[in-house]
Amino acid sequence: MSSDRALLEVRNLTVDYVGEHSIARAVNGIDFDIREGEAFGLAGESGCGKSTVAFALARLTRLPGLVSGGEVRLNGENVLKFDKARLKAYRWNEVSFVFQSAMNALNPVIPVAEQITDVIETHNPSLGADGARARAEELFELVGIPPSRLDDFSHQFSGGMRQRICIAIALALNPRLIIMDEPTTALDVVVQRDIIEQIVDLKAKLGFSVLFITHDLGLMIEFCDRIGIMYSGELVEVAPSEAILTNALHPYTRALGNSFPPLTGPRLRMEGIPGSPPDLRSLPQGCRFAPRCPHAMDICRVENPELRLYPEHRSQAACHLLN
Amino acid sequence: MLYILRRVAFYLAAFFVAVTLNFFIPRIMPGDPSARIIASFQGRLNEAQIEAIRASYGTTGSMWEQYLGYVGQVLRMDFGISTVQFPEPTSSLLFYGATWTLVLVGIAITFAFLIGTMMGIHAAWNRGGFFDSVFTPINVMLNAFTPAVVALLLFYAFSLQLQWFPLGRAHSTGLSPSLSFEFIGNVLYHATLPVLSILIVSFGGWHLGMRNVMINLLNEDFVILARAKGLSDRRVRYRYVARNAILPQITSLALSVGFLLGGALVTEQVFNYPGLGKFTVTAIESRDYSFIQAQLLLLTMSVLVANFLSDIANVVLDPRLRKG
DSSP: OOOSSEEEEEEEEEEEEEOSSOEEEEEEEEEEEEETTOEEEEEOSTTSSHHHHHHHHTTOOOTTEEEEEEEEEETTEEGGGOOHHHHHHHHHHTEEEEOSOHHHHSOTTSOHHHHHHHHHHHHOGGGHHHHHHHHHHHHHHHTTOOGGGTTSOGGGSOHHHHHHHHHHHHHTTOOSEEEEESTTTTSOHHHHHHHHHHHHHHHHHHOOEEEEEOSOHHHHHHHOSEEEEEETTEEEEEEEHHHHHHSOOSHHHHHHHHTSOOSSSSOOOOOOOSSOOOOTTSOOSSOTTGGGOTTOOTGGGTOOOOOEEEGGGTEEEOOGGGO | OHHHHHHHHHHHHHHHHHHHHHHHHHHHSSOOHHHHHHHHTTTOOOHHHHHHHHHHTTOOSOHHHHHHHHHHHHHTTOOOBOSTTTTSBHHHHHHHHHHHHHHHHHHHHHHHHHHHHHHHHHHHHTTTSHHHHHHHHHHHHHHHSOHHHHHHHHIIIIIIISOOSOSSOSSOTTOOOOSSHHHHHHHHHHHHHHHHHHHHHHHHHHHHHHHHHHHHHHTSHHHHHHHHTTOOHHHIIIIIIIHHHHHHHHHHHHHHHHHHHHHHHHHHHHTTOOSHHHHHHHHHHTTOHHHHHHHHHHHHHHHHHHHHHHHHHHHHHOGGGSOO
16 A cells, blocks of 8 residues: 655754743654655654644644754655745645544534635636535545535534544545544544544545554554654654554653553553653753653763664664664 | 524513613602602692693603503603703604714724724734734723713814814704715714714724634634635635634624713713714703603613624524524
8 A cells, every 4th residue: 555655755854932031842853754655653642742743744833833944855845945836736735634623623604615615716726616516525425424414514513524524625635645633532432433444445545645643552553554653852763553562662662552551451550651751941961751761871861862773673763772 | 593583582571671670760769850840839839730740741640550651652652742852752852863873873883893803803813913013002002092082182183273173063054964965975074073083992992802802713723724725815814714703793893882872972072963972961961851761761772772683693694503
């Protein structure tokens, strides 16, 4: 399903939040690729910068956020350098977005149909109002909602249906990448399952790539081909998803894996990760995870390890223990 | 539809409560207008004369009979004869004054709402920019002015000193009301300063209200989604943000109607404008009970009507209210 050709290459991406007296570096020079047709996951605790990355890729960062360095390359073009016209074409044609809470992602006072047709008409004016409407009906059928309900308003749909509508909107222009920022977090587990299965089907049918963001590691391992684990604004491990639970290289990844209870098997006492992530305005010297790491060595408190490839594991990790 | 019917029922009930209070409150107070007149004759009246005076003020019979009589009169829009502008019926005075107040307040509210709302949209969209940092504080300041001060300053500067505008009245005495350009122009010319004095103190409120609601909405997911969709700035600003932010503004608009009708009193007094407020002040000074009572009722009614209109507007504009 996924090829090895990179669709989006993120290099040294750095995002700051600028306060009046301080700067918080929310994303600190991260590198990763999203391959064509691949589902790439970003996981990590709240505040680790995963949504900030997603916003930066879609060029949605707004003050006080500031993309202060790095590149996001799409077929060799740097997305971060796009001018207004190129940006408009990039948005939704190439990258679309599904937000966490379907409750708030639809405008409550304008009909759902208009929220699909407006993006179609903006990007394909030649299609006309009728063409856009026909496409909207097609999209509704694609996500399993009767097209007769196009003229309803968002409050007339259930949570799961709203998220389907958001997916329909995201598919409107056949983008190559869909960024899904916790698309199922606000839904109950049964609906969650339906939605994920639907995304898997659509992905197989249409061949888009997905950047999937969640803190539900179990769901992510099931859905994604590769997973990047973020901690405090840095990528600490990038690995094939089957390796995340069984062959994690970074102690943080292992700790994160141990925080999720298995559904089957004996009852275990959950470990959790003692402590909390560092304040981005006053970071510890050396490895950012060192203060919470059970295996921390002297070098960990001095030097921040770099993300390195370990070919025998097909994984990348940033940890002194591996050297 | 059911919602509208429920609102209609509510406003009818509110109207009858208002009528009832309007009837009882003056009667709880000691004395009545006829007693005052009778007393002023210092016992030189006979029984029949006293009865005649009582009957003319509707203060004969039991409380219940008086109340039924009053409600009947209100429904027939008969508010009795004005004691001051005798023998003008109170209702015709009332409607004359109300017409001019409506011209004044209507123009002022419309412009204040449009100007303030547009400024609020612009300030919120470019939050922290030049326009926002200059006009938002200025409008906060203007909004804190009292209408009386602004009216007096305008009157002193432009009517008395510069003499660009007339000293009073709704139109020149030589002109009789008609739908000609000349008459309408003349009315607008006379209304300019009074309208301006209400406008200056009120558009800041619309600016602030719109700006605050807009800014809250800017962080909503559906607004971020609209931007991510690559829609034009214009479309996001008006269709996705202002469209939602206007709803509370419309409710405030209804609430401000009563306030403005009351507030026009000062403006009309300063500019000697023949509106409801001016008549009310005269009526209070000369204890024209029937006029005061009718005016209070009219004020209540206009607030109820304005609220009803805003309910309808909200149902039309907000699909979430349409069910049930």
